[in-house]
Amino acid sequence: xxxxxxxxxxxxxxxxxxxxxxxxxxxxxxxxxxxxxxxxxxxxxxxxxxxxxxxxxxxxxxxxxxxxxxxxxxxxxxxxxxxxxxxxxxxxxxxxxxxxxxxxxxxxxxxxxxxxxxxxxxxxxxxxxxxxxxxxxxxxxxxxxxxxxxxxxxxxxxxxxxxxxxxxxxxxxxxxxxxxxxxxxxxxxxxxxxxxxxxxxxxxxxxxxxxxxxxxxxxxxxxxxxxxxxxxxxxxxxxxxxxxxxxxxxxxxxxxxxxxxxxxxxxxxxxxxxxxxxxx
Numbered sequence: 584x585x586x587x588x589x590x591x592x593x594x595x596x597x598x599x600x601x602x603x604x605x606x607x608x609x610x611x612x613x614x615x616x617x618x619x620x621x622x623x624x625x626x627x628x629x630x631x632x633x634x635x636x637x638x639x640x641x642x643x644x645x646x647x648x649x650x651x652x653x654x655x656x657x658x659x660x661x662x663x664x665x666x667x668x669x670x671x672x673x674x675x676x677x678x679x680x681x682x683x684x685x686x687x688x689x690x691x692x693x694x695x696x697x698x699x700x701x702x703x704x705x706x707x708x709x710x711x712x713x714x715x716x717x718x719x720x721x722x723x724x725x726x727x728x729x730x731x732x733x734x735x736x737x738x739x740x741x742x743x744x745x746x747x748x749x750x751x752x753x754x755x756x757x758x759x760x761x762x763x764x765x766x767x768x769x770x771x772x773x774x775x776x777x778x779x780x781x782x783x784x785x786x787x788x789x790x791x792x793x794x795x796x797x798x799x800x801x802x803x804x805x806x807x808x809x810x811x812x813x814x815x816x817x818x819x820x821x822x823x824x825x826x827x828x829x830x831x832x833x834x835x836x837x838x839x840x841x842x843x844x845x846x847x848x849x850x851x852x853x854x855x856x857x858x859x860x861x862x863x
Contacts, residue, residue: 589729589810594771599724599734600741601764606723607742614702614718615749621700623674626653629690633732633802634678637704637739640798641676644747647794648756661693662686671698676743679703680727680735682710691715704742706735720746731809736802737767781836781863782807787814788836791823791853793846800840820846820853833861 586594626645628638635655642653656675660666662685675694679687682705692715695701701716706724713719722738741763748756782788788807792800800817807815818827820839831837837857841850854862 587729589731589733592727592729592733595725596734596737597764597768597771599738600767602725603723603738603741604745604761604764607721607745610718610720611742611745611749614720615746617700617702617718618674618746618750621672621674623651623672623700625670625673626651627656627670627673627675627694627699628653628678629656629658629675629687629694630678631658631684631687633736633805634680634704634739636798636802636805637736637743638676638678639801640740640795641678641743641747643795643798644744648747648753649751656690656694658684658686658690660690662689667693668697670694673699675699675701677701677703677712677716678705678739679710679712680706680722680732680739682707682712684712688712688715702746704739706738731806740798778838782811782813785813785836787816788838789823789827789831789857790815790817791820791837791839791850792817792841793820793850794844796840796842796846796850800838803838803840820850824853824856828857828860831857831860831862834863835861837862 628641630638638655645651645653677687677691688711691701691712702718702720703712703716704720704722705713706722708719708721720742722735722742724734724738727735744760748760790800790804797819804815804817807813839850839854841847
């Protein structure tokens with residue numbers, strides 16, 4: 584059976600990540616130096632769809648490791664409503680695979696005019712968004728032809744982590760990101776069939792996360808919708824208990840994502856509570 588474009592591009596993720604680390608280091612170093620010099624008290628992000636989920640990951644990473652608050656700004660503030668935000672003392676990161684969305688470009692231009700230090704992650708170094716910011720950083724993921732973003736999403740998250748590591752001069756984070764291409768290659772060898780077989784008969788499901796894992800749960804839910812026609816909803820493992828848990832009954836599928844961090848016991852506790860209601 585022939586592979587889909589999406590499957591081929593997923594298989595390219597380890598190489599795409601390694602290429603980003605090798606080819607974008609100079610641009611990242613310059614952007615990080617600018618961040619250290621500016622010492623922003625606020626970071627704002629501009630993105631949509633999968634790129635916005637990468638921005639959510641960046642939000643948690645920056646808040647947890649740098650202690651700088653991060654807020655998402657809707658592109659329509661500039662493109663539809665024509666409002667100019669006062670962003671002096673802030674940094675603004677735009678994330679877009681194509682770098683061509685007019686509303687995101689307009690918001691990035693407005694952010695720069697409003698006094699922000701502007702940076703962009705994009706897979707197209709010649710895109711309008713790259714030209715609109717002070718520090719464009721190429722994702723170097725290679726062409727992506729499938730409708731669902733895969734390697735560009737992963738490289739967008741990676742770009743945020745690498746930028747953060749250099750900005751904060753964080754030796755441990757530098758070492759961690761250097762090992763990611765190998766970790767991605769290992770992930771490709773894992774057996775995902777038990778999960779796939781369970782979801783074949785599903786019509787809807789919840790995907791849960793907390794902290795950085797919540798950003799990934801957002802992306803996973805989107806992938807289920809756009810590739811498999813599943814009504815998948817992403818929730819924080821805390822927020823799901825405030826209303827949405829009421830519809831979880833016998834054999835309702837719940838996919839909980841967690842890593843070995845401070846949020847893990849809370850995700851496990853939520854999962855156990857939903858399992859007690861009958862969730863699968």
